Amino acid sequence: EVQLVQSGAEVKKPGESLRISCKASGYSFSNYWISWVRQMPGKGLEWMGRIDPTDSDTSYSPSFQGHVTISVDKSISTAYLHWSSLKASDTARYYCARDQGLYSENDFWGQGTLVTVSS
Amino acid sequence: DIVMTQSPESLAVSLGERATVFCRSSQSLLHSPINKNYLAWYQQKPGQPPKLLIHWASTRESGVPDRFRGSGSGTDFTLTISSLQAEDVAVYYCQQYFGTVRTFGQGTKVEIK
Numbered sequence: 001e002v003q004l005v006q007s008g009a010e011v012k013k014p015g016e017s018l019r020i021s022c023k024a025s026g027y028s029f030s031n032y033w034i035s036w037v038r039q040m041p042g043k044g045l046e047w048m049g050r051i052d053p054t055d056s057d058t059s060y061s062p063s064f065q066g067h068v069t070i071s072v073d074k075s076i077s078t079a080y081l082h083w084s085s086l087k088a089s090d091t092a093r094y095y096c097a098r099d100q101g102l103y104s105e106n107d108f109w110g111q112g113t114l115v116t117v118s119s
Numbered sequence: 120d121i122v123m124t125q126s127p128e129s130l131a132v133s134l135g136e137r138a139t140v141f142c143r144s145s146q147s148l149l150h151s152p153i154n155k156n157y158l159a160w161y162q163q164k165p166g167q168p169p170k171l172l173i174h175w176a177s178t179r180e181s182g183v184p185d186r187f188r189g190s191g192s193g194t195d196f197t198l199t200i201s202s203l204q205a206e207d208v209a210v211y212y213c214q215q216y217f218g219t220v221r222t223f224g225q226g227t228k229v230e231i232k
Contacts, residue, residue: 035221037169045161045169045212047221061220062120095168103150105159105216107180109168 002026004034004096004110011116012086019082020113022096029077030054033099035106036070036081040092050099051079086117121145121215125224131232138200140227142213147193148176150217157217160189160198163226164209172211173198205231 007021022034035050049060051070058070069082079096093114097106122145132138148156156176161169171180173189176196186201200207208231213224 044210044226045163045214045223047214047223050221059219061222097169103157103216105171105174105214106161106169107171107174109170112168 002098002108004098004108006094006096006110006113009114009116011118013119014086014088014117016086016117017082017084018086018115019080020094020115022079022081022110024077024079024098027098030074033101034070034072034079035097035099036068036079037095037097037106038064038092039095039112045095048081048094052101053079086115088117088119090115091117120220121148121218121222123213123215123222123224125211125213125227127227128225129228129230131230132200132203133232134205135202136232138203138207138229140198140211140213140229142191142196142198142224144194144196144215144217146217148196148215148217149193156192156196157215158189158191158196159214159216160187161212161214162207162209163212169212200229203229203231 003025030053033050036048038046048064053072071080093112095112096110098108124143126141158176160173163169177189188199210226
């Protein structure tokens with residue numbers, strides 16, 4: 001059974017750094033990309049970027065380029081989303097999703113990680 | 120980036136009646152060599168992650184009831200729920216995956232009238 005299990009909720013202050021995780025199981029991790037999607041409170045879905053675990057090649061939405069970093073650790077089948085300096089506007093739920101590659105949809109999703117940034 | 124525009128923002132339909140959601144893209148999503156449209160539909164129920172319903176604009180995922188139907192090509196797409204059930208109350212999103220940057224529509228909230 002394909003599963004994407006995300007790390008737990010986080011409460012941080014503006015300016016702090018954060019890394020959240022997405023652990024995959026039930027399939028060959030290197031054969032699929034991982035995408036990250038933001039959902040701000042009461043709002044819609046925003047695609048942030050994706051990573052190919054094979055070579056760590058990444059692609060970001062211009063809206064998120066330079067503000068977040070996506071990485072992977074193939075040895076533990078885990079993808080990460082990292083902020084070096086959080087803003088209050090980063091408060092949202094973040095989902096990871098399996099991605100079958102170029103020209104493909106997101107077929108399995110994690111449960112989401114709620115990130116709250118508040119002074 | 121390709122812009123996806125959904126309509127309406129919300130709709131209320133009686134149980135057993137048809138619900139129709141529209142999605143328009145700012146450029147064609149048709150990949151002519153294989154005659155496939157790179158358009159997916161997702162369902163998100165309150166407190167849950169999105170669930171993939173349809174890919175290639177009209178191919179239902181395994182286990183998705185056949186009352187859900189996707190149609191359209193090029194820039195204009197439709198998700199139809201032929202006979203709305205109580206468990207279909209959700210927000211529905213279209214997503215294009217033609218471009219390097221994937222984008223979602225803003226979502227359509229489907230409720231029971």
